[in-house]
Amino acid sequence: MKNKFFISIISLLIIFVAWQLWPKQKKPPTDLLTEIAATSTGDVRGFVQNGLNIYLGIPYALPPTGSRRFKAPEPLPKRDGIFDAYEFGAVCPQTYDPVELDDPKEHVNNEDCLSLNIWSPTSSSDKKAVMVFIHGGGFVVGSSKSMLYHGDVIAKNGDVVFVSLNYRMGLFGYFDFSVIGGPEYTDSANNGLRDQMLALQWVKDNIAAFGGDPQNVTVFGESAGGSSVAALLGVDHPQQYFKRAIIMSGSPQHTAEESLSIAKLIRSETGITSPFLWKNIPAVGINYIQDQVSRAVGSPMSDLLFAPTYGKNNIVKRSPLDAALQGNTKGIDLMIGTMGNELSYWSFYDTKEDHICEQTTDDNIFTSIDPAQTSKIKELYTLYKKNPERSGYTDGELILTMGDDYVFRVPSIQLAEAQSKVANTYLYRAEYPVNLPDQPCQNNRAPHGSELPFVFGKINETSGTDFIGLSRDQQDTVIRERLMNELMMAWVNFAKTGNPNGEALQGWPLFTSESQPIMRFGITSKSENAPFREEYIAMSEFRKTFNVFDALK
16 A cells, blocks of 8 residues: 555655646737747747737857856857747746846746747838847846836837847856866856857847848847847957947946956955866856856846956957957947946945935945055046036035946946047937836936837836826926837838938937037937036046946946
8 A cells, every 4th residue: 555655655745746847838929920930940930919920039159058158148049940039038047036037926037038028010021230238237138028118118119020039147158267267168268158149149140031131230148148239249240140239328337457367356256166176056047146246246247247358368359449440340420328327227236325316426336356446436426516517416416427428427438439430420318217216226327227218119118107207287298209109110220221321310419529419318319518527537547547347346
């Protein structure tokens, strides 16, 4: 009797495990399916919805698991049968962040996550411009699955083929594992970027099967995604991957020395020096290690731990600025810009002890890294306070504005100056004042990422209002609708022709280093030559003597 009971229990366990592991049948959200698209990795079938052919979760690389962890992605061999692209692929391993992920129950430990998504209009057979989006998240969180990044509105309204993708992040994608595993892991600090490059190659090879023009590809991204686009300018012959680039609030990158130093710091802090353990510990363990290291560093400095790395022995040979100055980016049209109040966004990560908007001239992110800079910070503070546009700013907001210029605005203008010598270049600044009264540091300012709901047409959806708040009144609603049309169509027009001007927006001049024209998007949108010029010059000089990455030494 006991044996029968034991056998029954074992049989039930086997059935349960088999049920869990058995591939689940995917169900399309609509009954109308696309025609089968033949690709280099096998046949793909999607579904039709609202005038779009939609393909979700298409794998573009072998799973970077097992022996492939911490190594460059490997192309996916051609599969037999038909891949049903009805559901988003897994998000890449990360610690759950409610700002970046929609579902608190999201599974965040699946390394088999290298997939991409396509939204393509059904309206005609003409080959359409292709827009490839790289999501942000500080190179540690985020996913193309986010509702904010769904390409339905921009693909339909803009009549373009929209592509989004996942890439490895954090320790999986931007950790110089050579300090643990030796020379075979050289340039592992760029694995996430190499994922993106493989995805872009897949797009070039296959997008024609989805109605796209492989000779007219624009890659764009925000924050870490913007930094990724900037890094791609530094690879050899970036023209092979895309024709145009849009960099939205691109974050800093690492030199090879900085990545090596950070990797040694992580090795020292964790005390784990065994390659076997690093390569075989479950993904949840790697996520835990990363989370503990990030907590020890603290926000916002933890966002500097992982980033693309450039150096002579890396796949990214040169910094974005050097890439442009050396002619590596010749012929690539560029649109680049920043927000009016970038760093205020990080108030989302305030703790009871630390409030990013409460910095002072004596106690701030600059002086905490290098106390010898205190007098210079006070000098810069006086300069920044003089500008009447900052009337009403608190001391903390002025310090954040200086940080905005150090991290985002000055590098963007410098890159625009260099790129304008070799290709059409456009510079912008987005300044719509968000309505987030529960976030006083951000409220009535233009924080990092708050242009995204306008570009993606999500200003009336929860994914968008989480960033910009609800409309204040009818007048605000009209402003938002106008601004959404301007931004979305400027991005689309640029992707199609290299010129953002069109019916929705006119009068945005090409950038030149002499006049430095910039399109200021906001309650009203207008072009202006070199706003905040004095601050730009002063911060450019300060950046020569101060390195924010010293905080991680």
